[in-house]
Amino acid sequence: MQQSSGPSRLTRMHQHRTDDQDEEQQTAGKFCCIHSARSKVKLILPVLIPGLLLLTVGITARVVAGCKSIKRNHGWESHGGQCYVFSTKYLNWTQSQEECVRMKSHLAIINDEEEQKLLMGIIKGKMKEKDDKFWIGLNDRQTEGVWRWVDNTPLNTNKTFWNYGQPDDWKGRKNKYPDGEDCVRMGEKNFKGNSAAGWCDAACEREFKFICEAKVCS
Incomplete structure (x- = not known):
């Protein structure tokens, strides 16, 4: 009887299914990460937008204050x-x-x-x-x-x-x-x-x- 020189057909099929399962798990993992990231963005946006608005207002106020101080430095009364x-x-x-x-x-x-x-x-x-x-x-x-x-x-x-x-x-x-x-x-x-x-x-x-x-x- 001739001895097999490689893995059996059953072993190869099992390995193939295992590879498919790993790929499915990796895909599912990537999807979960994307979904999780989007969820975090949705949670952050309501906090982030007001913060940016406050920052803009603060910068504008400092610019206006700077303009006032410039004119006062020139002797305005x-x-x-x-x-x-x-x-x-x-x-x-x-x-x-x-x-x-x-x-x-x-x-x-x-x-x-x-x-x-x-x-x-x-x-x-x-x-x-x-x-x-x-x-x-x-x-x-x-x-x-x-x-x-x-x-x-x-x-x-x-x-x-x-x-x-x-x-x-x-x-x-x-x-x-x-x-x-x-x-x-x-x-x-x-x-x-x-x-x-x-x-x-x-x-x-x-x-x-x-x-x-x-x-x-x-």
Whole structure:
């Protein structure tokens, strides 16, 4: 009788079934892992989403707070519901407006007597020299005698605060300012006139301090 040189047919069949069972178990195990992972994600999402929202709100708050601190560091002051910065450097009118725009603002627009008196009172304490005058956002550069604010709104003729004899469009000694005086500044050291007055026209190329204005300090 010839002896078999390998595993019997029964042994091979048993081994084949065992391999199939192992593969089924591995597949079932993978399915269980996937199902378990999905279940964990479903459980985590309700907790994760509110957390992300809180994180976003927190970051936004810090950014806003940072913006506020930046402006305050530039000397912004809150007065009468508006924010102002009173410069300590001297620039001509155009440069002053450009500097205000750089700080996301504009040269001061004065809307009423209350605001005029407010600003006059503030700059009175800031004028150290007689030339410490401040540009505001009013000019007649486009049309002589037609005064407009920097936002292009016309000056309300019932709400003007000119000093006595102003505006006079003075050309300067020996015609130093041939274009006349087309921009407006305010402030006089030891001013004793009407407390609501204070505007004077001046040559736009002259250098004064200036007042920037913004709606909010942020």
